[in-house]
Amino acid sequence: MGTWFEATETVNTTLDGVEEKAKDLGHYFQSVVGFMPGISSAVLLEAEATRVKIQTNEGIMIRSNITQHKTPSEFTVDFDEAYQAGSLMMTQSRHTNIFSSTTNGVTHNLIISNVSANGILGWLYRTFGASNIGKAILAATKTHLES
Numbered sequence: 001m002g003t004w005f006e007a008t009e010t011v012n013t014t015l016d017g018v019e020e021k022a023k024d025l026g027h028y029f030q031s032v033v034g035f036m037p038g039i040s041s042a043v044l045l046e047a048e049a050t051r052v053k054i055q056t057n058e059g060i061m062i063r064s065n066i067t068q069h070k071t072p073s074e075f076t077v078d079f080d081e082a083y084q085a086g087s088l089m090m091t092q093s094r095h096t097n098i099f100s101s102t103t104n105g106v107t108h109n110l111i112i113s114n115v116s117a118n119g120i121l122g123w124l125y126r127t128f129g130a131s132n133i134g135k136a137i138l139a140a141t142k143t144h145l146e147s
Helices: 015-021 025-034 119-128 130-146
Strands: 003-011 042-047 051-056 059-070 074-085 089-102 105-117
Touching (some): 003 130, 015 059, 015 074, 015 089, 015 105, 015 130, 025 042, 025 059, 089 119, 105 119, 105 130, 119 130
Antiparallel strands (some): 059 074, 074 089, 089 105
């Protein structure tokens, strides 16, 4: 499956500010996930250089194959996500976060691709969830980066 969601949000920060907040991947991902709607608890269980594991009130989230790349005008964070939400649904996806320097701050372009999810709930998620999930991730990232 190709691109499932793509949108852009302006963030009131600098590219150096984004890079600084993303240095500690465990804290970065835990904080962003904690700002997501419906997530009342986000606890960092493991943090390695290319993988984090977070326990939420909904289940276990593993973000792996994490890479970061910086140029003078962009900072990119890519990762694969596997999220076991309760016993009924497992989702998998690829996330690309491109932060670009602008005169008004930073533009965050989020691309979510290769989404898979099992069962009838997975079908509902894949069919109807893109906009809500994508916008929530953009908003949560913005909140974290502007805090």
